[in-house]
Amino acid sequence: MQYLPVCFRLKDAPVVLVGGGTVGTRKARLLLRAGANLTVVAPEISDELEGLLAEHGGIWQRAEYTETDLHHKRLVVAATPNRAVNEQIHADATALNLPVNVVDSPDLCTFIFPSIVDRDPLIIAISSSGRSPVLARQLRRKIEAMVPGAYGALAEFAGRYRDRVKQAIPEETPRRLFWEQVMEGTVAEQVMGGRESRAEELLEEQLANTEAHYVGEVYLIGAGPGDPDLMTFKAARLLQTADVVLYDRLVSEPILEMARRDAERIYVGKRRDDHAVPQNEINQLLVDLAKEGKRVVRLKGGDPFVFGRGGEEIELLAQHQVPFQVVPGITAGNGAACYSGIPLTHRDHAQSVRFATGHLRDGSINLDWEQFQSETETLVFYMGLVGLPVICEQLVVHGRRADTPIALIERATTKEQRVLTGTLSTIVEIVEREKPRAPTLIIVGSVVLLHDDLAWFGGR
Incomplete structure (x- = not known):
């Protein structure tokens, strides 16, 4: 900045x-x-x-x-x-x-x-840091169309009731939750429709029963593979409401910066055999924070339900009757494939795709290799960098040709993305020389041959 x-x-x-x-x-x-x-x-x-x-x-x-x-x-x-x-x-x-x-x-x-959207007393400023005033003005025009003129009246209304609400709800977190519900609900609609007397009546009714605003909720959000533009609208909106954000190492900094500035951030990242916070403690922390009346975002790289252990986390929430929402994200396999110009399916190469994990809970790679032999099926391995030699060896031992194309996509969809290609017989040596870092994703199959022709358009 x-x-x-x-x-x-x-x-x-x-x-x-x-x-x-x-x-x-x-x-x-x-x-x-x-x-x-x-x-x-x-x-x-x-x-x-x-x-x-x-x-x-x-x-x-x-x-x-x-x-x-x-x-x-x-x-x-x-x-x-x-x-x-x-x-x-x-x-x-x-x-x-x-x-x-x-x-x-x-x-x-x-x-x-800055370029200014004036909804006095609500002011929105857009700046390009002096680099491109024209771009800032274009963005201002788009925001002008999205922000009704009545937002100024809504801001005035909230200002008049600020002390009244603070007196009725002295604690900061439940008071903010109350205002968020007001600004997204019927009260706000009444104000923007010019019916402030009715809005005041509704607000007083809500203040008469503030206990309802102490209920927390958990949002299990898939952050996608790294590019913040791949976040869904719902994911971005809920992230902006969070009091606390639990995030792992696969969540990129630009995505984390989309959270509210005053939101508490808790790192719960996990690497292979190095868990900053054990999974059972993460599960319990989600329950405890929600019971404190907080809105909690569990931000996970990729999709929560594709090798993200999201199912384990919501099990405990359900047992404790904690409200939760699951927001799907673009899984790393899809993101890496699209940004590297490698279609996972293609009429001339592969008619199916199989996703597999590169290591199990105990660190082994004990997969059913006999099921991975179809030449018309693309294989996608998550978290397989350390186990790459075993993956290549077992695929060849169980029947895959040694010259089968393979690609490693490092830090997919980010500015640091790098694609390494080879065959089952050569990729280990290439990785030893190039030394890619996690997170990486592995794609096996003849679709990898399309990378050179398609990467200029869809890749990085």
Whole structure:
């Protein structure tokens, strides 16, 4: 994050704008809407800017810029076409520890203006960190279409009831859960429909029975193989509501960053023979946190029900009658195949696909190898990097040809994705040389031959 988003309170604050052309006029509109006591320094200004200053009581100082123009000011904006003047304004402002924005010169800015969706008092700011203002404006237009104008009235309504709700529900977590239900329910609909009296009645009814808001819930969410864009809408929405997030090592940092900033994060990752938190303790922790009235997200790489032990976790929740939801995710096998350009099925190569785990609970790879011999079936092994030599050996011993194509996809769907291809007889040597890291996924079958032709389009 190159800039920290903040909101300045500028009502009656002394602000100086240097420059009075088209760009300066745009900045003046924003500053005056925010209630700034604006002084414009420029030999000439646009007719619109002159009218704005007259309407809002601003000052036009008809002169060239000097350093004394910054004295006793709280914020500085430079919008002149002269680079040397802008550089001097930046130097003078930083010497006085004043926030300064030089339009279209990110290198001279200590703060920048975002694109704004204004639903006062609800304000949404979008910034490209000065890299692409056009992209930020395009995103603003999309958000404008998604956020009704009545959200401002809803924010005002919530503000009026904030102290009332805090008095009725003093504990932070249940109070937040109460507000989340209000904002997603009938009360909010009544406010946005212009029926605030009815909304107030409904809110008071809900406050009269606050015990119902102490019930927690668990969301078992499949985070997919790594790319945050592969998360479902439901997964992203529920992740934003969580008080606590339990996550494992397969969950990428960009996905974890989608959680609320104030959510507690608990790492419960597991590696082969190295479990940070044993599975039975994870199961119990989900129950305990939910019984404290918290919304708990168990964030799992891939899909919770495909080698994710999700079934074990919800068993205990069901026994304790803890409400839960399971949100499926794109399993690693599908994600790795698509992003590496290897179709798992193809009319000319494979008519079926089989998913298998690369190691069992005791660390062995005791699979029914006789079932893995069809040349028209693709094999996908999860967690098989350590056991790769055994997998290759047993497939060949039980009848697979030694020249059967095989691929290893390392850190699938992420920027670090790497695909290694070979055959059952050569891949072990390739892995020893290239040293891929977990997580990796193994695909066996003639579909691997399509990788070279298709990876440029679907792969990384």
